[in-house]
Amino acid sequence: MTDAPALALRDASFGYDGRLVLSHVELAVARGEFAALLGPNGAGKTTLLRGILGLIPPLTGTITYGVDRATRPPGYVPQRDALDAIVPLTAFEVVVMGTYARLRALRFVGRAQRALAHASLERVGLGELAQEPFWALSGGQKQRVLIARALAAEPEILLLDEPTAGVDPGATAAIMETLVRLNRDHGLTIVLVSHQLRLLRPHVRSVIWVDEGTVTKGAPETMLAPEHLLELFGVHGNHE
Amino acid sequence: MSTLIQILSPDFLLREALVGSVLVGVVCPLVGVYFVLRRMIFLGVALPQVSAAGIASSFLAYRLLVGNHQHFDLSERVLAMLGSFAFTLAALLILAAFERLGRETVEARIGFTYALAAAATILFVAFDPHGEAQMVNLLKGDILATTGTSLSVLATVYGVVTLLLFAFRKEFLLVSFDRDLAVVFGKRAGSWDALLYLLIGVTISLGVMTAGPLVTFGFLVVPPLTARLLTRRMTTFAFAAAGLGGATAFAGFYCAYVLDLPLGPAQVAVASLVFMVVATVRLLWRRAT
Numbered sequence: 001m002t003d004a005p006a007l008a009l010r011d012a013s014f015g016y017d018g019r020l021v022l023s024h025v026e027l028a029v030a031r032g033e034f035a036a037l038l039g040p041n042g043a044g045k046t047t048l049l050r051g052i053l054g055l056i057p058p059l060t061g062t063i064t065y066g067v068d069r070a071t072r073p074p075g076y077v078p079q080r081d082a083l084d085a086i087v088p089l090t091a092f093e094v095v096v097m098g099t100y101a102r103l104r105a106l107r108f109v110g111r112a113q114r115a116l117a118h119a120s121l122e123r124v125g126l127g128e129l130a131q132e133p134f135w136a137l138s139g140g141q142k143q144r145v146l147i148a149r150a151l152a153a154e155p156e157i158l159l160l161d162e163p164t165a166g167v168d169p170g171a172t173a174a175i176m177e178t179l180v181r182l183n184r185d186h187g188l189t190i191v192l193v194s195h196q197l198r199l200l201r202p203h204v205r206s207v208i209w210v211d212e213g214t215v216t217k218g219a220p221e222t223m224l225a226p227e228h229l230l231e232l233f234g235v236h237g238n239h240e
Numbered sequence: 241m242s243t244l245i246q247i248l249s250p251d252f253l254l255r256e257a258l259v260g261s262v263l264v265g266v267v268c269p270l271v272g273v274y275f276v277l278r279r280m281i282f283l284g285v286a287l288p289q290v291s292a293a294g295i296a297s298s299f300l301a302y303r304l305l306v307g308n309h310q311h312f313d314l315s316e317r318v319l320a321m322l323g324s325f326a327f328t329l330a331a332l333l334i335l336a337a338f339e340r341l342g343r344e345t346v347e348a349r350i351g352f353t354y355a356l357a358a359a360a361t362i363l364f365v366a367f368d369p370h371g372e373a374q375m376v377n378l379l380k381g382d383i384l385a386t387t388g389t390s391l392s393v394l395a396t397v398y399g400v401v402t403l404l405l406f407a408f409r410k411e412f413l414l415v416s417f418d419r420d421l422a423v424v425f426g427k428r429a430g431s432w433d434a435l436l437y438l439l440i441g442v443t444i445s446l447g448v449m450t451a452g453p454l455v456t457f458g459f460l461v462v463p464p465l466t467a468r469l470l471t472r473r474m475t476t477f478a479f480a481a482a483g484l485g486g487a488t489a490f491a492g493f494y495c496a497y498v499l500d501l502p503l504g505p506a507q508v509a510v511a512s513l514v515f516m517v518v519a520t521v522r523l524l525w526r527r528a529t
Contacts, residue, residue, distance in 0.1 A: 050420075053420070053423075053424050054423060054424065055420055055423055055424070069426065070426055073424055073425050073426055074424060076420070076421060076424045078418070078420060078421070082418075082420075083417065083418060084277075084279065084417070086276065086277060086279060086468070087277050087416070087417050087474065088468060088471050088472055088473055088474055088477050089417070089473065089474050090472065090473045093473055093474050093475070097410075097413075097414060097417070097418070097421065100410055100411075100414055100425060100427075101425040101426075103410065105407075105408060105411060106407055106408075108410070109410065133472045133473075153425070
């Protein structure tokens with residue numbers, strides 16, 4: 001274990017189709033940190049997340065991970081609506097895909113990968129649903145299966161794109177409880193995009209704020225203070 | 241029963257046509273599974289038409305540059321294969337590039353491709369009256385003209401396609417289901433897409449050459465759609481699609497032989513009938529439970 005951050009962006013700029021969305025981002029996420037990525041709609045949260053994941057190349061600057069990405073890629077949890085329900089998959093088959101991270105071409109899923117997939121499903125509390133069709137699960141269960149898939153890649157850092165969007169309060173609480181446990185008990189670094197400020201406030205150790213092309217980071221007490229939110233959103237701190 | 245024994249006999253006169261059509265029935269659905277997974281079903285209509293346009297263009301180009309070609313000569317099949325494969329692969333790569341750019345809708349691109357390919361096929365044939373007889377055979381389905389040599393080529397190439405689809409199934413599934421995750425994992429998503437398109441191109445080209453565009457499209461799409469209704473997991477989806485394709489191709493051949501029907505349409509009709517029966521039973525089952 002080194003003191004190097006789990007994730008560092010130096011002078012990184014991102015954009016699409018020649019349009020600059022985020023410029024000269026300086027950001028470091030420490031190992032074991034639980035960070036919320038927040039900001040108004042259209043501010044560039046998803047752009048930043050996709051840039052960190054390598055899904056869009058930075059226009060300038062660098063992105064470095066605390067570990068070798070080739071051998072230890074980040075865990076990625078997309079929004080469940082980004083996946084197509086036409087693919088017939090069981091929950092277990094979805095989770096097994098996480099093990100592909102370390103499987104080269106022509107290497108097949110074996111006993112070790114199956115065991116890892118089962119263990120990952122158990123870690124999110126869905127072991128008994130392994131053979132259920134993925135698309136028959138509830139929204140919250142699907143999201144936890146996707147978290148299990150990310151865990152099956154054995155990542156050091158987990159990046160989630162609005163995992164609680166469109167999920168009922170009970171399932172939202174289960175997802176947050178899972179993430180808090182993974183961060184607290186397993187030291188997993190987590191960066192989570194969300195709009196639900198009240199939900200995140202008790203759990204996160206830092207807030208990454210994205211707005212008007214810039215990125216700032218601070219403690220939740222400062223970033224989620226009512227006067228700061230009022231300035232940004234025109235609302236008080238009970239914003240959902 | 242005696243007809244079935246006759247068909248299965250090693251001395252059966254149309255043995256090459258039977259084996260060839262069952263091979264098309266088994267392998268086209270294996271590729272078609274990815275059409276369904278990627279919601280590219282209409283590409284299954286357009287690409288065989290593009291392949292037919294490729295065959296027509298190669299005949300025309302040969303006549304303009306070299307002279308008249310000999311019908312039923314091996315060189316004619318090689319010529320047709322080259323044209324078919326070149327056009328199919330080029331169309332796939334162009335469509336994939338437009339997909340990445342995100343310009344226009346998928347339906348618009350595929351609709352335009354189909355219209356252009358259909359028009360080009362007719363125009364190429366009109367410019368080359370010498371190639372017309374062969375083209376008409378291809379459009380109807382030329383499976384009865386399958387020879388021992390062409391069957392060997394079909395079996396070898398489809399064998400390689402099946403092996404590659406099996407060997408790289410986890411990569412093809414990953415880029416088809418969640419391309420972003422493949423990129424995050426450092427997989428070369430573009431290369432896997434290209435290999436999958438290459439296998440699709442080869443399968444369609446040879447399918448059109450062997451059985452015509454109608455049968456190729458029918459078996460690319462209908463068995464996977466039926467299998468999708470029957471299976472809940474990816475592991476069994478491809479096997480069920482291939483099994484259904486092979487079985488309905490054989491049943492279609494049997495019906496065509498017994499009832500003296502055109503072979504290709506009979507096979508597609510049987511595959512479609514199975515789909516309708518499965519869909520109806522599933523609907524009734526769901527309502528009852």
